Amino acid sequence: MIKAKKKFGQNFLKDKHYLEKISEAMPNTDNLVVEIGPGLGDLTEKLLEKRRVLAYEIDKDLCEILKEKFPNLNLKCGDVLEYWQKGSLAEEDYDLIANLPYYVATNIILRALRDPKCKNILVLIQKEVADKFSAKLGEKNYSSLAILASQVADVKKLFDIPPGAFVPAPKVTSSVIEFRKFKDSYDEEFAKFLKIAFANPRKTLKKNLSAVYKNFDPKEFGLADTIRPHQVDGSTFFRLFSALKERSEYGKRKKRDNS
Template identity: 35%
Template structure:
């Protein structure tokens, strides 16, 4: 009986037979733990007829798990060397592989109800999460990220890891920590522990205005500094800031990382950044 595709033996055999080595610049760390694969697919909502987007299928290990549950999978892969590998590992499965850079893909074209399930390349995690949030058809993203990024995503105002990424996730929906993933679940093993995080996007809310996003990013750019200083740095007048802080019930010396999103929004309105 042949070992499952995710076993280290099969992964090494595939790589050797196709003359491949994982490319660090592409963030290639292949999953070799069946329990983790099943947990990601389950948490991500991979079910019959559900449209699923996977970024960076690699050897197709997670892709097989998702497609095997009946989901309609679209996979974005940049590394053209993997063409023969995926032709082999995804044979007989209904998977639409799109070859190209995930940063160039138009996420607005995804059908309503799309769920992202992916082991994201670590070096572009933040950018991709932002794209998913802004794509109206994407309702959730269940992703493997560096543990530190997972903590930032789930952090609330006043917590150590809180910053712009935390605020962005909260503006679009909710974040749930599914589980941590040890280094040994990958081949090659990365330098850091990973986490499976699920983001659910509330598409009943109006999307945040670009001006608000820009304001929140500026406010949290130096999150340990005072909100007043950060807003001064992007051109707001001191007196106007003081009035806005007072109207929101905030101390003049409040640190940016301690301000609730609702209060930041109130300050933005008072400063005329948004209506």
């Protein structure tokens, strides 16, 4: 039996009950399935029963096991993030379904939300990260991740999975979360803006944004000076972003005209 490798954040889901639950939660489409990190192939086997699968595996040892176990599997060996740098993960519309390593889960989800070819995302990730993506306005986990995701997809946390369902058992609880995309991608400039707005969640929105946007006045947008980032909804954030971006671009144009 191959041992899990810490450097790849491997925790193999072996519990048949939860493997079946993930399989049953698959989006009802005819899209290709892209699986990231198939590991020993326990979930892959379930996916292949229902759909065409393209799998990405970074571990060369696991690649050899998967090739032997699934001779007809469309398998790419290597870092999926490097593949993504060349474009989409597939030449056709696809649904991403995976048990993601905790250390790259956020990065992979954000990349999938930006990929126009990715239409749905169903992933198993650390509960803490799932709570951040699915948080609602005013909740303590509400952050830029929840706002970005809500701009692109309907987000729903489906169920938790205890550590004992994995080999080896992680130290934290995991969750399965789905993103049903209604938009191809999100604005990367808006993502950077949100990062500034949530730079210090305990500080006021005015304090955070004033670090970059000089003389920012929340009252101009109908907001109190004391309002904090987690108290502002996504549409208001986008309104702020659009107005401040236009103001910044106008200032740059004016400066060029006067030079």
